[in-house]
Amino acid sequence: MEVRVFPDAYGAALYTATLVETTITQLSSPVLGLATGGTMIPVYQHLVQFHRRGLRFEHVTTINLDEYVGLEPTDRHSYHAFMREHLFDHVDLSLDCRYIPSGAACDLTAACRAYDEILQAHPIDLQLLGIGVNGHIGFNEPADHLKPHTHVVELTEDTIRQNARFFDAEERVPTRAITMGLQSILFAKRIVLLAVGASKAQAVREAITGDIRTTVPASLLQLHPQVTFVLDEAAAQQLR
Numbered sequence: 001m002e003v004r005v006f007p008d009a010y011g012a013a014l015y016t017a018t019l020v021e022t023t024i025t026q027l028s029s030p031v032l033g034l035a036t037g038g039t040m041i042p043v044y045q046h047l048v049q050f051h052r053r054g055l056r057f058e059h060v061t062t063i064n065l066d067e068y069v070g071l072e073p074t075d076r077h078s079y080h081a082f083m084r085e086h087l088f089d090h091v092d093l094s095l096d097c098r099y100i101p102s103g104a105a106c107d108l109t110a111a112c113r114a115y116d117e118i119l120q121a122h123p124i125d126l127q128l129l130g131i132g133v134n135g136h137i138g139f140n141e142p143a144d145h146l147k148p149h150t151h152v153v154e155l156t157e158d159t160i161r162q163n164a165r166f167f168d169a170e171e172r173v174p175t176r177a178i179t180m181g182l183q184s185i186l187f188a189k190r191i192v193l194l195a196v197g198a199s200k201a202q203a204v205r206e207a208i209t210g211d212i213r214t215t216v217p218a219s220l221l222q223l224h225p226q227v228t229f230v231l232d233e234a235a236a237q238q239l240r
């Protein structure tokens, strides 16, 4: 495991974006596993800047981690909309090479199986991750058991409260989500987890230095041979 600490969130996001850029330029058909959340917005801003300076996305496939259940892709709170707003609408990524789970599907079990087939067909070269303050990755919430494959999850009150800032009111935050499972995440060839801010410090410490526990899903990343934690000073403050 590699841990890179930057003086501020800007440097951490820029470094993360350069890792993505390197993957895009070095591989002939790179597959990126993408994450949402406020932490990722500056990363995507940098990638859009890189695109304006010549970085091409036409040979790239993207696979997102998760989506809220019950939100249509057109809903402005959906992760489909998040990705369009922050990345997809600004780069030359092909429409049929971007995958996000279908949270609005009538048959969610079938939607999960379909997503696993997509994952099998497109092994992820670089998986970007954020981390929840409760140690979740994707929407794999702390629990006694974690699921290996794509599944529907009940969001914890903690996560609903944290993500309420993206909605008009806490009551509007969906209570369920579809998420990639832990095995699918750990199958990525390389994983980069970006965390910034003091609110993430405890989850970061438990993920990096704690025992491997399903109650801290990010701690399972210790099992991966090529994982990089990219942190700002605030998120790294409990590592000393």
Ligand SMILES: N[C@@H]1[C@@H](O)[C@H](O)[C@@H](COP(=O)(O)O)O[C@@H]1O
Pocket (backbone or CB within 6 Å): 035, 036, 037, 038, 039, 040, 065, 066, 129, 130, 131, 132, 136, 137, 138, 139, 159, 163
């Ligand atoms: N499902 C996403 C996670 O993938 C993300 O890591 C987390 C952190 O978000 P933020 O970066 O806004 O703190 O938010 C959501 O819960």
